[in-house]
Amino acid sequence: MSALREGHILLILPVGSSSQSVTFTDQVLEWLRRHRQTRTSQPEAGGQLFAVITGTEIVVSDITGPRTTDKRFRLLYMPDRKLEQQEIDVRFERGLHYVGDWHTHPESKPKPSYQDLQSMRECVTKSRHQLNAFLLVIAGTDDTPRGLHVSLHSDSEIVVLLEGGKSKL
Numbered sequence: 001m002s003a004l005r006e007g008h009i010l011l012i013l014p015v016g017s018s019s020q021s022v023t024f025t026d027q028v029l030e031w032l033r034r035h036r037q038t039r040t041s042q043p044e045a046g047g048q049l050f051a052v053i054t055g056t057e058i059v060v061s062d063i064t065g066p067r068t069t070d071k072r073f074r075l076l077y078m079p080d081r082k083l084e085q086q087e088i089d090v091r092f093e094r095g096l097h098y099v100g101d102w103h104t105h106p107e108s109k110p111k112p113s114y115q116d117l118q119s120m121r122e123c124v125t126k127s128r129h130q131l132n133a134f135l136l137v138i139a140g141t142d143d144t145p146r147g148l149h150v151s152l153h154s155d156s157e158i159v160v161l162l163e164g165g166k167s168k169l
């Protein structure tokens with residue numbers, strides 16, 4: 001089932017023909033909304049996504065970043081790698097799995113840049129994550145969830161789950 005409702009912003013996305021689904025809780029979506037680059041002075045923000053995984057359900061319920069030690073520019077974001085690993089370790093003990101990254105773009109309906117795709121490929125091959133696929137969320141300047149771009153990256157394919165407010169599957 002695919003549900004995308006504005007106002008009540010819980011977002012449920014099916015993953016291809018599998019019975020898997022990715023759900024974003026209100027709290028996570030609100031965090032993404034709050035860090036949008038809606039003013040020209042705002043630098044990119046980003047962080048990590050954590051989920052509770054039960055069977056085929058991936059519920060993204062925790063989000064980190066931006067951190068004071070990240071390097072943040074208008075069109076570039078470089079996270080503090082050491083803190084990232086600490087975030088993963090601490091949450092793993094609480095049953096929260098690291099499933100992907102998020103960052104902002106200063107455009108209304110964002111798309112992954114060439115550099116984004118490169119770094120996703122790196123993440124997948126280095127297996128920093130605990131899933132077969134790695135989740136990427138880009139928050140544009142449009143209101144959430146319309147301004148979100150959500151995609152899944154594996155070593156063999158990229159599946160876009162949400163683009164311009166529309167479920168792509």
Ligand SMILES: [Zn+2]
Nearest residue numbers: 105112113116
């Ligand atoms: Zn990007």
